[in-house]
Amino acid sequence: MKMAKPKWLLVPVLALAVGVGAMLGGAGQGGKPVYAVDNGAAVQKNTITVSGNGKIEAAPDVAYVSVAVEARAATAKDAQAKNATQFSGLTKLLYETYKIATKDVKTTGFSVQPEYEYNPKDGSSKVKDYVAVHAVQVTTRDLNGIGKLLDDLSAAGANRVDGVRFDTEKQEQYELQALDNAMANAKAKAAALAKAAGKQVTDVVTITQNSASSGPIFINKGEMAAADSAAGAPSTSVQTGEITVSADITVVYEMQ
Known part of the structure; x- marks a missing residue:
């Protein structure tokens, strides 16, 4: 005796047939496939x-002044010691006279290197002396006093001015x-x-x-515009723009 198949087994088969028919396309007029189009897409x-x-x-509203102290001597040790002496005058000016915060004075470079003297007769070279360089960047918000600050830094021992950046x-x-x-x-x-x-x-x-x-x-x-060393001469002129x-x-x- 054959048992009847449960009706619930026919449901997925019918659904599968409908899905396949949708993918393959139904027959329209003349037997041509008809495809559904999503007009919204x-x-x-x-x-x-x-x-x-x-x-x-x-x-x-702020300026970054770049200066350096250069010192020369016969030995590297003497050049470095001479530089330290000059640099102490610069820091005294910044911290005591101008009351600039320590966070606004930043060393940007320090080096001690030999300087060579070239002999054109035999093409040889020898150490002439040693140069110690200590470069710093000073941040200041007193833009009207930049010129005077540069002059005072030079007088205090900064013998190289690399420039000023306004920002x-x-x-x-x-x-x-x-x-x-x-x-x-x-x-x-x-x-x-x-x-x-x-x-x-x-x-x-x-x-x-x-x-x-x-x-x-x-x-x-x-x-x-560099200041003249003569008494009464105007200070260095710097325009902020x-x-x-x-x-x-x-x-x-x-x-x-």
Whole structure:
């Protein structure tokens, strides 16, 4: 005696047949396959991609003064000792006279090296003396007193001035302002292009920040007006100028 198959076994078979039929396509008019299409996936939004640039011109609020003490002697030991004596006068000026914090005085280089004298007759060379160099960077926020500071540093023992770099300690604040300007610039470009195409901007799809930077001002030694050693002569003149903080973005807008 044969037992009847349970009806629940027919359900997955029927479902499988329907699934296969959907993949292979049903027969339409003339026996041609008919395929279902998701019209929603085929619709693309009208978009426009533009770049935006913004910048801020601001007065610097901090300066980094780079100077060095150079000392020469017949031996490396004597050169280093002589340099230490000169450098002590420089630190005394900075810490006691100008009241500059120790965190704002940073050694950027120290070396003791031989200097050679070349003999053109036989092509030989010999040690002439030794040079000890101690370079420092001084951070100051008294920008109006830069010239006098340079003169006082020279008088205290700094016999090499490498330059001055002006910058800002409000970098983040100015960067946000530059980004605001860049966004306004991008919006104006998108509106103009959309109008030319007979459309209008409706929404922002994506925003990408490409870069944000500031342009510090570098003043080299040769660009400074050195003070005359005569009594009553004006101090070294240094002009601060302005720094530029810029931002660059890419924005994708939807338009209709």
